[in-house]
Amino acid sequence: MPKPTGFLEYTREDAPKRPVEVRVRDFREIEEFLPWDRVERQAARCMDCGIPFCHVYGCPVKNRMPDFNELVYRRQWRRALDILHSTNNFPEITGRICPAPCEAACTLSIHQPPVAIRLIELEIVERGWREGWIQPQPAEERTGKKVAIVGSGPAGLAAAQQLGRNGHEVVVFEKADRIGGILRYGIPDFKLEKWILDRRLNQMREEGVRFETGVDAGTDLSPRYLQRTFDAILITAGASRPRDLNIPGRDLGGIHFAMDFLVQQNKRNAGDRIPKEQEILASGKKVVVIGGGDTGSDCVGTSRRQGAIDICQIEILPKPADVRPADNPWPVWPKVLKTSTSHEEGCTRLWSILTREFLGEGGQVKKLHCVKLEWTDTGQSGKPAFREIPGSDFELNADLVLLSLGFLHTEHGPLVEGLKISADNAGNLAVQEGHRTSVPGIFAAGDCVLGASLVVRAIMQGREAAADVDRYLMGKENY
Helix, strand or coil: CCCCCCHHHHCCCHHHHHHHHHCCCCCCEEEECCCCHHHHHHHCCCCCCCHHHHHHHCCCCCCCHHHHHHHHHHHCCCHHEEEEEEEECHHHHHHHCCHHHHHHHHHHHHCCCCCHHHHHEEEEEEEHHCCCCCCCCCCCCCCCCCEEEECCCCCHHHHHHHHCCCCCCCEEEEECCCCHHHHHHCCCCCCCCCCHHHHHHHHHHCCEEEEECCCCCCEEEEEHHHHHHHHHHCCCCCCCCEECCCCCCCHHHHHHHEHHHHHHHHHCCCCCCCCHHHHHCCCCCEEEEEEHCCCHHHHHHHHHHHHHCCCECCCCCCCCCCCCCCCCCCCCCCCCCCHHHHHHCCCEEEEEEEEEEEEEECCCCEEEEEEEEEEEECCCCCCCCEEEEECCCCCEEEEEEEEECCEEEEECCCCHHHHCCCCCCCCCCCCCCCCEECCCCEEEECHHCCCCCCCHHHHHHEEEEEHHHHHHHCCCCCC
16 A cells, blocks of 8 residues: 555645636646646555455446555556556546546545545556657567457447457448547547547557548448458447437527537537538527536537637536435445536536427527426336426527437447347347347447446446457457
């Protein structure tokens, strides 16, 4: 363990953030870095807790937090980097955007602020890049086996790197114009600048992974061609089908899915030109974001930077408590009120609000007709239920409405239909043990199997699927 009394001597210190009035003028990253000696002091707070719930319960990829915390405290940063990379292909990404379930499960968080695990993880890997410790790791021998990976989000990239390092010829097919999936186009640059992703992709290219963009597998390449050309296929296509809000007025102009809005801004940041007739911009507009999750928060931050004159985010669920409720004990994820960096930049937040109708003028949305809700503990199904509060109707002005209501499942397009892959009742791809689909030689992982989830869970799924594909190809354990 690190310093035995560290958690008693040192308080938690988070990464500094650029001032609000400065950062809303650009799309650069918000968080900055701590000096290394202060990171070492944060690592000293890791306690001898006996069972590291951060590792065994909190972290989907099973990062070995006590091990790398001790090494950082003892200034053995390079060994800490090796430990970190042994479980996580992209700690520079999770260190920036992961909500850190490991910290929620930290034993110290029972009665104190938890160890700053995410900060320490990020500082380790960024020091590795600065010191030149992170280099390509091409396979020493080639197996002669070919693997196609469809989708280049976190699951696909993690699987591609693992399989490539194991000696297989890996080709990643991405229908978008750039590699990265949700990392490239779903996460704003102020949370994850894209040169960080490109840096890791360059390493993977030097390790032998091939990337093919602008290829819609199943359409541009037939399912039959893929099966004939590759020894195994891994589908990591994400869960991109958005949940809609089918109420009166939905066909009015100015109502868009959140992801369409976010993708456009990331393309602008990359230097792309968006045709005028297709632009979705918040500049000079009153914006209402429907949905209180992380994607909705990203819409708030993006709207602020585009120059919205008013931003309101509404959520159908009740306002979370400030502290853990009695039925939400440690170490499970705390269902408490969270204020993101985008919320800090300015917006109105409303809870227990149901949108009943969109109202417009001249074909464009102008108002939302809403009603307040009252929630009860349980309904007939045993789940929380709500009722509309009589006389609580009100209207919200809006020139732009962004729907951030989550995602249903992966797209059931020509690839899935052509391969005749079975889906579950939720519309996700159904897999058996070993990430195997209903079709021999075809595997699936990530959000197309889980439904929309965390990036860190997608990485975990990609790594597990890579091991399963390798066993299928080689008939032995290689991981």
